[in-house]
Amino acid sequence: MPSGLSYPALKCVLEFLEPPKRFLITAxxxxxxxxxxxxxxxxxxxxxxETGLCLDNFDIGTFRNNAVLLKNEKNKRxxxxxxxxxxxxxxxxxxxxxxxxxxxxxxxxxxxxxxYPENPFSLPSNFQLKTNNLDTPYVYFDHILSKIDSTCFPLNSLTIDIEEPVSLIHPVINSARYLEVFVPSSSQIIKFPNIHVxxxxxxVFFNSNCGLDDLVGIIRYWAEHGRETGTDYFFAPCEFFATDDRLHGLDEVFAEFRSDHGDEQPESPRLSIPIINSTSKINVYGNQRRSWASRGILMKVEQTE
Incomplete structure (x- = not known):
């Protein structure tokens, strides 16, 4: 009869088992x-x-009658x-x-x-997370950060849902290689202090309420203080026609930098604003698409050709 696995070998096997198999065996x-x-x-x-969790294809849900549903989405069992x-x-x-x-x-x-408000957010006391890609409501941000291994920073991507005005100046937020800010459509008008810095x-700002003044402030700050080539900011307003309003407003403010091809050729910049003491320019593109956002404004710092 073969001998059982050693403790280190057993841990190694369990670590790489699919969640349904792992929990079925250990139960x-x-x-x-x-x-x-x-x-x-x-x-x-x-x-x-709120009522459960999902680990890859393994969904664990709870119901008001105290039923606990374990579902393997892979084989539908x-x-x-x-x-x-x-x-x-x-x-x-x-x-x-x-x-x-x-x-x-x-x-x-x-x-x-x-x-929901009546169910305060909580995680197991000994929960420890290693991840490079995080999606979380801002109200849980600090609590979740305390559970993440410090070796995970900077994050590859960070998506935060924001329902009230907050400052985005935070070391973890600012170190993320890709940042996505989502504002629920039901939220009040939200402004982000110091967004220009x-x-x-x-x-990417989805459903953002960044107004014309915010966009103008960003462009002017970048033009005066400089910005790294390759910087890419996308704004998808919550109202469908707000994109056109913002673009027309930018056209008026930066009329001297208006391109002749921006309307007919979406791949060409609508505005091209030079950066002081730099060979790069701030190119503004209209009617761009990102993910599920239908239309938005793209600001991109690109090298002058």
Whole structure:
């Protein structure tokens, strides 16, 4: 009879098992569960939402009748377990996340959704996250940062959902190689203080309420203080026709730098503003597309040809 795996070998096997297999196997053994808790869980995608979570293709959801649904999206198999009746759903969710999210998680893309006000956001006390790509509501930002391994910074990409005016001047935000700022369409008009000094090189603002004054301020600051070649800022206003309004306003303010081809050729800059003491220019493009945004304004610092 072959001997069992050594402790290091067992940890290595568990670390790279798909989540459904890992939890199915360890659920049958108390000793394996202890090993599992001390072994990093590697997944490509983590989604943490109000009533459950998703680890790659493994979805764990809870319901008001205390049912816990385990679903493998890969093979469409699912199992329904019943939590004790004396627990309320919030307590069931906490126990589910304590079981599946305790310990170290190494994740390519981590996403956190905002809970309802009556369900304060929480993570298992020993939850530790390694990720280079984070998507989170701003209200959870500091709490989640405290759970992320310091070796993960700077992040490759950071997406933050913002529902109230905040400053984007933050070392973790500003070190992200790609920053995406999403403003829910139901939110109030939001302004970002000091947006013109934001040091990030690649930024996308979805449903942003950045007005003409904000865009003019950014361009003038870049033109006066300089900006790294390759800087790329995209603005997708929340109102469909706001893009045209902003573009016409920029045309008036920077009329002397207006291009003759910007309207007919979207790939050509509409405006081309020189940067003082530099061979680069700030090129402004209209009617651009990014991801699911239908139309937006692109500001790009490019080398003069």
């Amino acid at each position: 049958r053994s108390q000793s394996l569960q202890r090993v599992c808790k001390s072994t990093t869980l590697r997944v490509n995608r983590l989604e943490n939402y 699912q199992v329904v377990n019943q939590a004790p009746s004396h627990l309320i759903q919030k307590e069931v969710v906490e126990k589910v996340k304590e079981f599946y999210m305790s310990g170290k998680l190494c994740v390519n893309q981590a996403s956190f959704e905002k809970d 934001l040091p990030n090189k690649n930024v």
